[in-house]
Amino acid sequence: MIRRAVEGLDDRLAAASFARRALRKAFPDHWAFMLGEIAMYCFIILVLTGTFLTFFYVASTEKVIYHGPYAPLRGHEMSAAYASVLRISYEVRAGLVMRQIHHWAAVVFIAAISAHILRVFFTGAFRRPREINWLIGLTLLLAGLGAGFTGYSLPDDLLSGTGVRIAYSVLLSIPVVGTWAAFLVFGGEFPTSDFIGRLFVLHIMLIPAIIAGALTAHLLLVWHQKHTQFAGPGRTEDTVSGSPLWPVYAMKSVGLGLMVAAVVALLGGLVQINAVWLYGPFMPSTVSSPAQPDWYLGWLEGALRIAPNWELHLFGHTIAEPFLPGVVLPGIVFTILGAWPFIERRITGDDRPHNLLDKPRDAPMRSGVGGAGLTFMVLLTVMGSNDVLSTFFNVPIETIDRLARILIVVLPPVVGYATFRVCRSLGRIDDHPAAAPLRVEIHRTATGGFEGEPERRPISPAALAHQAHHGDGADEESHDEERQPVHDPAEHQD
């Protein structure tokens, strides 16, 4: 039957040749290459669980009185949106587990995208010819952040409502157009009756469509340009080696997807996340403490917390305080990220295409910059919880903030420089044995013996591999025996 289906398809599409080559496509195997796949599988999980949730969610700020089974809120006034989330959590069978899986998958989704971007950065996979895919990847990160924020805000609970209020204030702070922008986006002065409905449309239609489109383009480009891979014996810039798509890689990848789903299902079932019934419905004059956003917005929250309280007054106008940490800072971060392939090309002068990946130590400058940037972002993220740190360590929040303001200036350059030095000296260790190749002259004598004593010097396998590789211009470290193809003839008997 499968045969008839395949032939029937080919009768119409003449796709046999393409499909055969596709099934034999080589997928390099390395755990670090799976991070993007984890993100992709999370997106599928998000679409499936999210679709289920839309059948019950009510995107309305209309006030209702709660009469459901959750006793502490019975008789309270709340938005229809919040009441519908209570219904999903308490009355819809499997509703709570779906909601929690959805939220956990979102948290893992952005974590996987971030880790994937770090992998691509530190291995130099963004270099020519893959700059376009780097930019598409950043688009996916931005869309993911947007999806996360809009989704987090939909329950209209006290915590998320406060987050939306902050977002409104950040929008309001933009010079010249801020007031109009805030009024157009929110439909008036915060809080409006429109904003939940608008967030919902963004969250379930516009942003997922952008993600689906960008993800498709991302995968098509990976397919077309073929994968990068780490250097090693037998690896060259002109070839790509790995498991064939069918059946080995397909099985492993689907297996990975199912494992990702299993992990978020386990988290969704056993680890409570965003228990909105504890926060209560959103009321503009009430607030909970401590208040933290989801982890991926922690850096923006941290920036808002430790930024100086500068407000500029110019010619009867105001550049409000949140503009610097809330708009300028993320603008700079994403501009640098987007421009990095071009900045690095300018610095190194290396405009050649690269299909073999760097190890981080091979590119000390890039790794140093990455280390500094990562330190900056992690520090800001930590400061997004400065109130929790203050309570936990029993240190005044003022002390923590003062320390953080010093560290945010001092630590990134220090970490960046240290990374640079460590990478450079690691690189030199690799260079050392191969840098002075062994030169020995030996003559065969007429009697069958040898003349000339070979210089006895221990040579490491790494050095040998390196020497073997020096010919094709790759200056990579190549001690990589575990990646040699292992062929066990006994396996074929199954």
Added chain:
Amino acid sequence: MRGKERPVAVCFTLSLLSGLGLAVCYIAGGQPQLEGALLAVSLGGLGAGLILWAKRLLPNEEITEQREPPSSPEPERAALRTEIERGGETLGRRRLLTRLLAGAAGALGLALVFPIRSLGPSPGDTLFRTQWRAGSLALNATGQPLHRDDLEIDGVVTVFPQEHIGSADSQTIVVRVNPAMLALPPGRENWAPEGYVAYSKVCTHAGCPVGLYLAATHELRCPCHQSTFDVLTGATPTYGPAPRPLPQLPIEFDADGLLRARSDYHEPVGPGFWDRP
């Protein structure tokens, strides 16, 4: 069953049983923890089985593909260039038409921008005023007026103008302090009857409700970004990212001893914006 097959078989069996268990659990009424755990075993068993199958039972062959060069050969690029240029020339000859085309596309683009205007009302002066008027009765969240005897020293209550309970921009926090300790800016001598001071509860940083009162230091603190305001000196910021004091509401007690506003706030409440002087 062969030794290498066994782990795979175990995984699939676990998955199968767990899937059945999930169905039973659902029919029996559902239980979130059990649903999550059973779903995890169903998915995980399947996933682990597939991975083990691929790793242990399939030939671990490595294939090598040749990469295509990153760019097309020069003759093809030249041919493409010619093709594009030829098309451009054909169009370029009709100067009038191409200009009209560009003009029409531009006008259409402009027309499509206008619906954006429908998304929200004009800001007008909404950010410059609140619902407080001279004589507005101050009510708490449940609609009760505030009597002069209601608060002890260091007592705190959130009030709204009557008929606007819950209003986001009018929310006002009333604190009672010892009048002798007050050091309000000049001109506000009559704004704090009997030690009652009323400040906008909307933080001047990012607009969160300034909901924490630190009685020991007479400070209001915003839990979002820890901006702190000194209640005794007119809510001047003493710490954190807030750049301005919380605006103070002029208040008085009427003949019945109930708290009323003497006017609206004298400046815009909440975070800064471009048109704020």
